[in-house]
Amino acid sequence: xxxxxxxxxxxxxxxxxxxxxxxxxxxxxxxxxxxxxxxxxxxxxxxxxxxxxxxxxxxxxxxxxxxxxxxxxxxxxxxxxxxxxxxxxxxxxxxxxxxxxxxxxxxxxxxxxxxxxxxxxxxxxxxxxxxxxxxxxxxxxxxxxxxxxxxxxxxxxxxxxxxxxxxxxxxxxxxxxxxxxxxxxxxxxxxxxxxxxxxxxxxxxxxxxxxxxxxxxxxxxxxxxxxxxxx
Amino acid sequence: xxxxxxxxxxxxxxxxxxxxxxxxxxxxxxxxxxxxxxxxxxxxxxxxxxxxxxxxxxxxxxxxxxxxxxxxxxxxxxxxxxxxxxxxxxxxxxxxxxxxxxxxxxxxxxxxxxxxxxxxxxxxxxxxxxxxxxxxxxxxxxxxxxxxxxxxxxxxxxxxxxxxxxxxxxxx
Numbered sequence: 001x002x003x004x005x006x007x008x009x010x011x012x013x014x015x016x017x018x019x020x021x022x023x024x025x026x027x028x029x030x031x032x033x034x035x036x037x038x039x040x041x042x043x044x045x046x047x048x049x050x051x052x053x054x055x056x057x058x059x060x061x062x063x064x065x066x067x068x069x070x071x072x073x074x075x076x077x078x079x080x081x082x083x084x085x086x087x088x089x090x091x092x093x094x095x096x097x098x099x100x101x102x103x104x105x106x107x108x109x110x111x112x113x114x115x116x117x118x119x120x121x122x123x124x125x126x127x128x129x130x131x132x133x134x135x136x137x138x139x140x141x142x143x144x145x146x147x148x149x150x151x152x153x154x155x156x157x158x159x160x161x162x163x164x165x166x167x168x169x170x171x172x173x174x175x176x177x178x179x180x181x182x183x184x185x186x187x188x189x190x191x192x193x194x195x196x197x198x199x200x201x202x203x204x205x206x207x208x209x210x211x212x213x214x215x216x217x218x219x220x221x222x223x224x225x226x227x228x229x230x231x
Numbered sequence: 232x233x234x235x236x237x238x239x240x241x242x243x244x245x246x247x248x249x250x251x252x253x254x255x256x257x258x259x260x261x262x263x264x265x266x267x268x269x270x271x272x273x274x275x276x277x278x279x280x281x282x283x284x285x286x287x288x289x290x291x292x293x294x295x296x297x298x299x300x301x302x303x304x305x306x307x308x309x310x311x312x313x314x315x316x317x318x319x320x321x322x323x324x325x326x327x328x329x330x331x332x333x334x335x336x337x338x339x340x341x342x343x344x345x346x347x348x349x350x351x352x353x354x355x356x357x358x359x360x361x362x363x364x365x366x367x368x369x370x371x372x373x374x375x376x377x378x379x380x381x382x383x384x385x386x387x388x389x390x391x392x393x394x395x396x397x398x399x400x401x402x403x
Contacts, residue, residue: 033335068328068331069325069326069327069328069331070328070331070332070335073326117330117331117334118330118352214322214325216322216325217321217325219320219321219322220320220321221319221320221321222315222318222319222320222321222324222346222347223346224319224346
């Protein structure tokens with residue numbers, strides 16, 4: 001069973017193909033943020049170099065966020081289009097899960113932090129469990145001070161990872177002594193590995209069921225009444 | 232706030248061009264004004280100042296048009312021209328992620344953006360209005376306009392004197 005993994009939730013564009021043998025192809029570029037221009041040629045490149053036809057793919061896995069809106073809409077629309085064209089199911093995985101997963105061998109609490117812009121971060125907390133990691137605190141979005149307050153409230157040994165940790169390193173360390181490290185960006189390599197485990201259990205969905213996770217302010221009607229001229 | 236009068240379409244373009252000289256990568260410029268007030272005309276003058284030679288048309292039905300600058304200037308690589316007129320909900324606005332577009336080497340012009348101004352952080356607001364004394368047809372492109380310019384946030388406060396000087400000849 002071959003899985004195509006598409007990762008565009010942060011500045012990185014990452015594409016991977018893999019299956020029971022693990023990751024067999026991986027392309028990543030973490031500078032330039034040209035998701036739309038980079039993604040499809042990258043898929044083509046990885047498949048060709050790994051000697052795989054798209055028709056051999058049996059599941060499309062995608063990072064559903066939270067993260068960059070501009071990146072996710074490129075990744076999700078490409079992933080859905082490919083899955084639909086191939087008539088294969090999809091597996092959507094959270095960007096925070098993907099950042100935490102490579103840290104599954106530490107006994108610290110793993111806190112992936114993704115830059116949400118405007119001084120805010122997306123974050124969640126994970127713990128090692130046999131065979132992987134488990135979320136111990138729901139994903140949240142808020143100012144960096146909220147994250148620091150959460151860390152202080154738990155006051156456990158913590159490993160903080162992600163591009164939000166890189167950007168707000170000083171602020172976090174000033175507020176709470178913890179270890180920083182791991183990956184700054186999620187990778188499609190991790191995505192394929194995590195998705196493979198789920199695919200073996202047939203935990204997949206149809207393309208129409210895949211939705212981005214934005215974790216943003218609740219939706220509201222735009223108050224056009226203030227602009228009566230529009231109506 | 233600056234109160235300006237553009238006697239012609241050329242003046243509207245010149246005002247837009249003068250503002251374009253002062254924007255930086257990451258800036259958001261809100262264009263306010265009724266139908267036919269000259270929002271798209273302003274965007275055209277703005278684009279010309281960046282040597283964009285593609286035709287700049289209203290993005291009402293496509294939501295965002297993006298134009299790569301032939302010669303990136305002051306870190307600006309792309310001019311995005313958005314129109315939020317058709318949006319009904321804040322989630323649709325969030326979907327457009329205009330702030331992200333600006334952040335990455337972009338400048339974003341947002342027609343009808345005054346309705347959602349609170350979501351933009353630092354930005355410049357350009358309010359356009361037809362000069363009622365001009366006898367040209369209401370929808371004529373080449374007509375006189377009143378243009379008000381207001382800055383929100385520290386980043387515009389720091390540029391205000393230069394902006395004022397460069398637009399002095401249009402003051403009214």
